[in-house]
Amino acid sequence: MAHSDLSDITAFLLVAREASFTKAAAKLGVSQSALSQTVKNLEARLGLRLLTRTTRKISPTEAGERLIHSVGPRLEEVEAELAALTAFRDKPAGTVRVAAGEHAAELVLWPVIERLLPRYPDVAIEIVVDNGLTDIVAERLDAGVRLGEQVAKDMVALRIGPDMRMAVVGTPDYFERHSKPATPLDLTLHNCINIRLPTAGGLYAWEFEKDGRALKVRVEGQLVFNTATMSVRAARAGSGLAFVPEDRVMSYIDNGELVRVLSDWCPAFSGYHLYYASRKQPTPAFSVFAEALRLRRDE
Numbered sequence: 001m002a003h004s005d006l007s008d009i010t011a012f013l014l015v016a017r018e019a020s021f022t023k024a025a026a027k028l029g030v031s032q033s034a035l036s037q038t039v040k041n042l043e044a045r046l047g048l049r050l051l052t053r054t055t056r057k058i059s060p061t062e063a064g065e066r067l068i069h070s071v072g073p074r075l076e077e078v079e080a081e082l083a084a085l086t087a088f089r090d091k092p093a094g095t096v097r098v099a100a101g102e103h104a105a106e107l108v109l110w111p112v113i114e115r116l117l118p119r120y121p122d123v124a125i126e127i128v129v130d131n132g133l134t135d136i137v138a139e140r141l142d143a144g145v146r147l148g149e150q151v152a153k154d155m156v157a158l159r160i161g162p163d164m165r166m167a168v169v170g171t172p173d174y175f176e177r178h179s180k181p182a183t184p185l186d187l188t189l190h191n192c193i194n195i196r197l198p199t200a201g202g203l204y205a206w207e208f209e210k211d212g213r214a215l216k217v218r219v220e221g222q223l224v225f226n227t228a229t230m231s232v233r234a235a236r237a238g239s240g241l242a243f244v245p246e247d248r249v250m251s252y253i254d255n256g257e258l259v260r261v262l263s264d265w266c267p268a269f270s271g272y273h274l275y276y277a278s279r280k281q282p283t284p285a286f287s288v289f290a291e292a293l294r295l296r297r298d299e
Contacts, residue, residue, distance in 0.1 A: 007038075008038050008039070008041060008042040009042065009067070009071055009075070010075060011024070011028065011035060011038045011039060011042075012038075012039050012042055012050055012051075012064070012067070013067075013068060013071075013072050013075065014027060014028065015035065015039060015051065015058065016050075016051065016058075016060050016064060016068055017138070017140075019057070019058050019059065020058060021035055021036055021039075021058065039051060046063075048061075048063045049061050049063065049064075050063055050064035050067060051064055076140075091120060091121075091122055092120055092122065092123055092283075092284035092285045092287070092288045093120075093122035093123060093284075093285060094122075094123065094124070094283050094284070094285040094286075095123075095124040095125070095126060095285070096123065096124070096125050096126070096142050096143075096283075096285050096286050096289050097125075097126045097128065097140075097141045097142050097143075098125070098126070098127055098128065098141060098142060098143045098144065098145065098274075098289075099127075099128045099130050099134040099136055099139065099141050099143075099144040099145070100127060100128070100129065100130075100144065100145035101129070101130065101131045101145070102129055102131060102227055102228070102229065103228060103245055103248070104145040104146075104161075104272050105127050105129050105145075107161065107245075107247060107272075108145065108160055108161045108272050108293070109127060109145065109293075112289075112292045112293050113125055113127075115292070116288070116289065116292050120285075120288060122285075123285045123288065123289070125289065128141065130198070131198045131226065131227065132198035133146070133150065136275075136276070136277070137277055142276060142280075142283075142286050143274050143275060143276040143286070143290075144274075144275055144276075145160070145272050145273070145274055145275075146272070146273060146275060147164075147269070147270060147271065147272060147273070148269075148270030148271065148272075148273050149269070149270055151273050151275045152275075154277075154278060155275040155276065155277060155278065156275060156276055156277070156278050157273040157274070157275045158273060158274045158275070158290055158293065158294055159270075159271070159272075159273050159294075160271075160272055160273060160274045160293040160294065161271035161272035161273075162271050163268040163269060163270060163271050164245055164246065164247070164268065164269060164270075164271045164272075165245075165246040165266050165267065165268050165269070166207075166243055166244065166245060166246060166266045167243070167244060167245070167246045167249055167250075167253070167260050167263070167266060168181075168187070168206075168241055168242070168243050168260065168261050168262045168263075168266070169235050169241065169242055169244070169249050169252070169253065169258040169259065169260050169261070170235060170238075170240065170241045170242070170258065170259055170261070171235065171236065171237075171238040171257070171258060171259070172256070172259055173238050174238050174240070174241070175259055175261075178190060178191075180259075180261050181261055181262060183262075183265070184206065184208040184215045184217045184262060184265055185215070185217060187206065187217050187219050187241065188217065188219065188220070190219070190221075190240065190241050191220075191221045191222060191239070191240035191241070192206075192219035192220060192221040192240055192241045192242075192243070193221055193223045193224075193225065193231045193234050193235060193239065193240045193241065193242045193243075194219060194220075194221055194223065194224040194225075195224070195225060195226065195228070195231060195243070196224055196225070196226045197226075198226060203218065203224065205217060205218045206218075206219055206243045208262065208265040208266065209265065209266075209267050210264060210265045210267075215265075219241075219243075221240045221241075222239070222240065223239055223240060228242075228244045228245060228248055229248075231243075231244055232244055232248050232249055232252075235249075235258060236252060236257060236258065241261075246266075274290060274293055
């Protein structure tokens with residue numbers, strides 16, 4: 001196979017995976033027209049149409065699907081082996097790409113990255129901040145970060161953070177105007193700050209548990225956000241009650257700016273885990289990164 005064929009197949013696979021010439025061209029650092037011509041040249045040499053193009057959608061043909069499933073995994077194996085060659089260097093090198101939610105990136109990943117990179121100048125780390133449940137295999141990421149209960153069973157999981165708790169908070173002024181809820185069901189009488197889930201798009205039902213009894217409460221209020229950062233800000237402004245990770249508001253609870261309620265209904269749950277595909281061979285750069293996260297748990 002000519003080198004140009006290999007490069008063109010790699011380009012085709014990226015277009016098929018992204019279902020977009022625009023997105024694939026941006027990742028490859030080439031123009032959309034140049035990438036389109038590359039795929040056309042490959043189709044011409046093979047004498048087969050690999051992609052069906054419409055004004056709304058790009059999808060692989062039957063021949064394209066066969067190429068994706070037969071050649072795609074082999075190219076991934078080649079890339080993995082090339083990356084593994086960095087083990088023969090004096091120091092780990094390469095890029096580690098990880099998907100994580102905003103909270104995990106700030107709470108767990110950044111403190112480690114800040115200390116790690118000066119020690120390993122040839123290691124680069126890309127954090128894809130995504131509050132949804134990213135498919136790390138489809139997106140060709142090295143790993144992801146999720147809560148323990150959200151990690152798929154076929155993934156290798158490494159615990160990187162302590163147990164977590166949620167907290168319901170409001171300002172003292174808010175509770176001067178509204179009675180404190182005695183049970184989670186009382187929240188239906190309050191102005192609550194909702195969170196919209198990035199995966200299904202619906203509003204998050206606040207989850208509670210006490211003495212083995214679990215409750216999910218669908219609250220209502222004037223505000224809806226898709227990040228906890230804005231929920232905390234709105235709660236501090238007195239706009240309603242927020243339901244957020246405890247660590248985000250402990251300093252405000254300690255200084256009296258926010259008041260916590262229903263703490264007896266908010267038990268601890270499994271914290272953040274780094275996860276990656278079991279069939280993926282970790283590179284030296286990834287191993288250094290993962291080990292740094294593992295050590296952080298015991299600090």
